[in-house]
Amino acid sequence: MTDLTRLTIAEARAKLRGKEIKAAEITDAYLAAIDQANPVLNAYVTVTHDKACDMARASDARLGKGEGGALEGIPLGIKDLFATEGIHTQACSHVLDGFKPRYESTVSANLWADGAVMLGKLNMDEFAMGSSNETSYYGPVINPWRRSRIDTSVVPTTHEGDGGFTAPGGIKTERALDNAQLVPGGSSGGSAAAVSAFLCAGATATDTGGSIRQPAAFTGTVGIKPTYGRCSRWGIAAFASSLDQAGPIARDVRDAAILLKSMASVDAKDTTSVDRPVPDYEAAIGRSIKGMKVGIPKEYRVDGMPEEIETLWQKGIAWLKEAGAEIVDISLPHTKYALPAYYIVAPAEASSNLARYDGVRYGLRVPGKDIVDMYEKTRAAGFGNEVKRRIMIGTYVLSAGYYDAYYLQAQKVRTLIKRDFENVFAAGVDVILTPATPSAAFGIADEDMASDPVKMYLNDIFTVTVNMAGLPGISVPAGLDPKGLPLGLQLIGRPFEEETLFQTAHVIEQAAGTFQPQKWW
Structure with a gap:
């Protein structure tokens, strides 16, 4: 059956x-x-x-x-x-x-x-x-x-x-x-x-x-x-x-x-x-x-990338070429700034979005001696370490004296990343092929x-640019590593x-x- x-x-x-x-x-x-x-x-x-x-x-x-x-x-x-x-x-x-x-x-x-x-x-x-x-x-x-x-x-x-x-x-x-x-x-x-x-x-x-x-x-x-x-x-x-x-x-x-x-x-x-x-x-x-x-960005060949990731990438290139696609080398020069910029923009927005969870209207409430004490105890008990870390980073980069130095600069980098993609697509590239991750699953x-x-955070090295530019991206299984774990290739496309x-x-x-x-x- x-x-x-x-x-x-x-x-x-x-x-x-x-x-x-x-x-x-x-x-x-x-x-x-x-x-x-x-x-x-x-x-x-x-x-x-x-x-x-x-x-x-x-x-x-x-x-x-x-x-x-x-x-x-x-x-x-x-x-x-x-x-x-x-x-x-x-x-x-x-x-x-x-x-x-x-x-x-x-x-x-x-x-x-x-x-x-x-x-x-x-x-x-x-x-x-x-x-x-x-x-x-x-x-x-x-x-x-x-x-x-x-x-x-x-x-x-x-x-x-x-x-x-x-x-x-x-x-x-x-x-x-x-x-x-x-x-x-x-x-x-x-x-x-x-x-x-x-x-x-x-x-x-x-x-x-x-x-x-x-x-x-x-x-x-x-x-x-x-x-x-x-x-x-x-x-x-x-x-x-x-x-x-x-x-x-x-x-x-x-x-x-x-x-x-x-x-x-x-x-x-x-x-x-x-x-x-x-x-x-x-x-x-x-x-x-x-x-x-099909564009192949040189900036996605990062130091220390495992051999099996490079081998898989080359297989993907060969498959698309065999299917009739034209393979072209491209440059996305601001890629190297994407990860640090992302980890400024994302925590900044998170710190604002998560301010609503205060124990007043719904969810967890830890009693305190006054409302401020209740806020502090609820949020301390309610959020895990990673969420707390990102809230603190986000609050810091949005604070007086640091907004211009960090958040504003990250937004400028984001604009440059988006422009890199626009230039590549304007030159006639239909889709971009990259690895999806820098390794297979870890323990x-x-x-x-x-x-x-x-x-x-480096696990996101091949993926964050797509979010920073608002583009569509897909991960498709393409092979197994020497230990039998799945590996994926990523395709990045034009908007919509x-x-x-x-x-x-x-x-x-x-x-x-x-x-x-x-x-x-």
Whole structure:
């Protein structure tokens, strides 16, 4: 019997519409998988069993009448940053203990309007601040991937779901798994881990500096950060308002296209959402990229980059060239300033956005001798160390005497980064190819990362420029490292040309194949 959780969204959609399966059946299959795996992987912070079953039954009733939306009966996970009416919404922070909003985020409302089923809320770094999903109040998410004890020395072209490698020449090499637990990336680590481990058909996520693309790369999934303004931010707990953007994480490029079509919309409640028609992104899948100009930025070859990242990048270049694309070298000269500028702009906006969490109206309240003492005690107890660190940095760079020296200068750098991309696209480049991350997934409680927050921040080195410039970017699985862990390639596009990203990413996907972890949980 087919494991219904292994169906892609496109496959499940076809079977649901063809009345081969019922929404209740596929929902029950996912709920059973979650019950088994979540105590180990910690991907969900809340599982909405009853609501999921009710929504699935409603979907079956609509499908039985030949009705239904684009995602009718498809079970999804929702990142805990998205407001869900009457359901746990805490941005995985202690400061929002017990908060259940009386409203629905625009993005999740769009998904429910299209018939999707909610399985629950997904774990994440607290207030989306982190690159490993270790800052969550509910504990770290565990990556469903594990390192192989056998160094294959050659990245295999095919990775089978049973955990074996199909090596060149058709020789199959079994591999043993290391017991070390790995991070799934962050901040959308719960979303990426749940999709990779078949605990939902797809998931919502958000990206402020790489928080969709980095965890997607670490888990062998597809994640797209759309153009700033493509998806409404209304009902999403704000981290850095000028950088945050919602997007999907899915198992393949087609599924990501299907999800983004439903998630995207203009919204009168969000003045930064853009009033542009939402294309049928799925229609871009399979289109030829012959004649397309692909830019390769020299600045993304950073010191100390592992050999397997460079090798993968070269493979991606070869795949696109073989498909008919023209490869051109380009320069994005202000790239080297992107990370330090980002870690001024993002904390500055975070310090302002998080000022609202004071224990007065909702969430945690720690009593004090007066209102100021209550504020201080509530925020001290409610926020984790990483959030406190960023609030302090942000408050500092916005303070009198430092605003001009830090925040204003960072905004000027941001303008120059955006101009670099504009110049490249004006010269005829259609899409830019880079690595998605500087390494494969690293270990939980990695001492090197824990002792030096800056090393953790360097995980965003290839992704932050996209947010600083407001551009769309997608991470697509492209290979495995010598220890059998997934690696991703990133494509960066012109504003509101997500179709081009899906079109090009599908070419990479066809050449690289899809990747699944060996089940150990």
